[in-house]
Amino acid sequence: MNQYVTGAVIKQLREKNKMTQLQLAEKLGVSDKTVSKWETGKGYPDITLLEPVAKAFRISVTELISGNTIHNENVSSNMLRSKFYVCPVCGNVLHGMGEAVIHCHGIPLNPIEAEASDEKHLIMIERIEDEYYVRIDHDMTKEHYISFIATVSLDSIQMIKLYPEGNAEARFKIRGVKKLYWYCNRDGLFFIDVVKGIDDREGSHDHMQEQRELEMTAKMLFG
Ligand SMILES: [Fe+2]
Numbered sequence: 001m002n003q004y005v006t007g008a009v010i011k012q013l014r015e016k017n018k019m020t021q022l023q024l025a026e027k028l029g030v031s032d033k034t035v036s037k038w039e040t041g042k043g044y045p046d047i048t049l050l051e052p053v054a055k056a057f058r059i060s061v062t063e064l065i066s067g068n069t070i071h072n073e074n075v076s077s078n079m080l081r082s083k084f085y086v087c088p089v090c091g092n093v094l095h096g097m098g099e100a101v102i103h104c105h106g107i108p109l110n111p112i113e114a115e116a117s118d119e120k121h122l123i124m125i126e127r128i129e130d131e132y133y134v135r136i137d138h139d140m141t142k143e144h145y146i147s148f149i150a151t152v153s154l155d156s157i158q159m160i161k162l163y164p165e166g167n168a169e170a171r172f173k174i175r176g177v178k179k180l181y182w183y184c185n186r187d188g189l190f191f192i193d194v195v196k197g198i199d200d201r202e203g204s205h206d207h208m209q210e211q212r213e214l215e216m217t218a219k220m221l222f223g
Contacts, residue, residue, distance in 0.1 A: 004044060005053065009067040011039040013057045027056045062101060066108070070099045080178055082152050083111035084189060091185065093148055095157060114181060114191040121190050123182060127174065132194075136168040136182055147185050151177040151194075 014024050014035075021039070022032040028049060037043040045053055054064040063069045085094040087104035094102055094109070102109045117123055126133045138146050146168040150159040153176030160170035172180075181191045 003065055005050065005064050006067065007039040007041045009064065010035070010045075010053065012067075013059070013064075013069070014039075017057055019056075024056060028052050066101050068101050068108070070101065079152055079155060079157055082157060084114075084150070084181065084183065085109040085111055086147070086183065091147060093159075093161070093183070095150075095159065112183070112189040114189040117182075117190040117192060118187075121182070121184055121187060123180065123190075123192060125180070125192075125194070128171075130174050131171045132174055132177065132180075134170050134172065134180065134182075138168050138184065140164055140166055140168055144184070144186050147183045149180070149182045152179045152181070153177050 014021070020032075021035040025032040025035045028035075028045075030049070034043070038045055050061050050064065054061045057064070057069075059069050079097055081098055083096045083099055085096065085100075085102050085104075086092070087094075087107065087109060089105040089107065092104050094104070096102070096111070099111060121136060121138060124135045124137070126135075132151070134149055136146050136149070140146065140162070142164040145164045146162050148159055148161050149168075149170045149172075150157060151172045156176065158172045158177075160172075162168060162170070168182075177194050179191055180194055181189060183189045
């Protein structure tokens with residue numbers, strides 16, 4: 001273990017949970033002076049206390065040690081909250097239905113913030129039968145290229161990995177697609193909300209009905 005829980009993290013979690021030092025101390029069977037020592041960096045909680053401390057804050061020991069707590073609500077009900085993580089060393093691409101603590105090559109990866117496309121990363125979307133044909137006019141050299149294109153709907157993701165010297169293009173099934181993402185290894189993640197309209201009206205599938213049903217199921221499951 002090359003990392004351990006810090007006083008700053010304990011203090012932050014305690015305050016977030018609206019607990020006094022005494023209230024936390026009582027839960028753990030230690031004195032409030034001990035908690036104060038941890039928070040001011042004059043001591044560490046014994047390793048046998050890590051689990052009880054994590055439990056007191058309703059988080060995992062991993063989150064406690066990393067200081068990176070995750071708040072996911074109704075993750076399984078809506079893939080539109082998808083997060084993408086990219087390792088800057090090897091280019092590994094990871095997808096999460098919500099936030100997660102992810103490491104690659106020993107580097108903690110943060111979810112990438114997607115931006116609206118800029119003029120150097122414009123996307124062209126064409127409808128061909130039941131598919132979207134997507135193309136980005138962009139370099140595809142080893143140094144600078146589009147690394148993946150993905151679409152997200154309420155209940156699915158389609159991701160195409162691209163490689164240098166290839167074409168920055170892909171095809172996706174139209175069904176339910178709400179968002180399109182594309183990632184440039186130098187300039188980051190871009191997105192576009194796929195325009196609703198013709199596609200939804202023409203399809204035999206009622207997406208609004210589908211969305212309402214998914215939301216109702218989520219409500220039943222998660223309250
Ligand atoms: Fe770029």
